[in-house]
Amino acid sequence: MRDHDRMDSRFLGIPELVDVPTVAVVVDVMRAFTVAAWAFGQGAERIVLAESLDEALALKARHPEWVTLKDGPPAPGFDTVNSPGFLRSADLGGRTVVQKTTAGTVGALAVKEASLVLCAGFVVAEATARLLRTRACDSVTFVVTGEDGQADEDLACAQYIARRATGAGPDATEFLRRAGESRAAAELTEGVREGAHPDDVALCLELDRFPFAMVATLEDSLMVLRACAVPSLTDEAPA
Numbered sequence: 001m002r003d004h005d006r007m008d009s010r011f012l013g014i015p016e017l018v019d020v021p022t023v024a025v026v027v028d029v030m031r032a033f034t035v036a037a038w039a040f041g042q043g044a045e046r047i048v049l050a051e052s053l054d055e056a057l058a059l060k061a062r063h064p065e066w067v068t069l070k071d072g073p074p075a076p077g078f079d080t081v082n083s084p085g086f087l088r089s090a091d092l093g094g095r096t097v098v099q100k101t102t103a104g105t106v107g108a109l110a111v112k113e114a115s116l117v118l119c120a121g122f123v124v125a126e127a128t129a130r131l132l133r134t135r136a137c138d139s140v141t142f143v144v145t146g147e148d149g150q151a152d153e154d155l156a157c158a159q160y161i162a163r164r165a166t167g168a169g170p171d172a173t174e175f176l177r178r179a180g181e182s183r184a185a186a187e188l189t190e191g192v193r194e195g196a197h198p199d200d201v202a203l204c205l206e207l208d209r210f211p212f213a214m215v216a217t218l219e220d221s222l223m224v225l226r227a228c229a230v231p232s233l234t235d236e237a238p239a
């Protein structure tokens with residue numbers, strides 16, 4: 001039986017990903033994977049993580065009913081922006097979303113050959129940790145997507161999930177405080193980052209807003225993210 005306390009965690013920025021991890025948790029709190037979680041919360045069936053803006057536009061041209069979003073300001077060919085505040089009023093029931101951002105989607109695509117790829121932020125922290133526990137993951141690479149691995153909102157979330165995945169029950173307050181004081185939070189609050197809603201930072205700091213984890217897999221050469229229900233702890237085998 002695996003000892004949950006022994007999970008080996010490493011925390012790497014995207015440029016540091018030189019080998020293919022077995023299990024990767026790609027963290028982007030502000031804002032890609034908070035946005036992705038909200039898309040599922042609003043009914044989206046799947047999210048295609050696009051390699052480039054051109055690929056997102058080409059997918060839209062082939063599938064006009066798909067919903068495209070990118071970070072930065074609104075742009076032709078894109079239906080919306082990378083903002084949980086704006087996305088929470090969208091009806092995405094059964095829709096396919098195409099997402100392209102500066103950090104989050106790039107980080108997920110950088111580990112697309114891994115056996116298990118989870119995408120995460122605070123809004124799905126507990127479900128993500130629980131999935132790592134139920135899959136008995138002994139060694140996990142956390143991809144800290146922002147600022148070449150230095151983004152403290154992503155590192156804090158990654159460290160929190162890593163602790164939770166070992167069965168420890170750390171108080172989230174300090175991790176959320178770090179995220180709230182991060183450069184990304186300040187830039188979103190001050191309007192430096194475009195395509196932002198005034199509620200974005202608060203929405204990115206909602207702990208366990210959603211009950212699902214998010215798993216990315218290659219489907220017909222596209223990296224596709226799907227919400228994944230995770231059994232409750234009472235369904236886990238005893239350690």
Ligand SMILES: O=C(O)[C@H](CS(=O)(=O)O)OP(=O)(O)O
Nearest residue numbers: 031032071101102103104193
């Ligand atoms: O939309 C975001 O918050 C960022 C882009 S930027 O840093 O604001 O330019 O993208 P993400 O990949 O979600 O970190």
Ligand SMILES: [Mg+2]
Nearest residue numbers: 028030031146
């Ligand atoms: Mg980010």
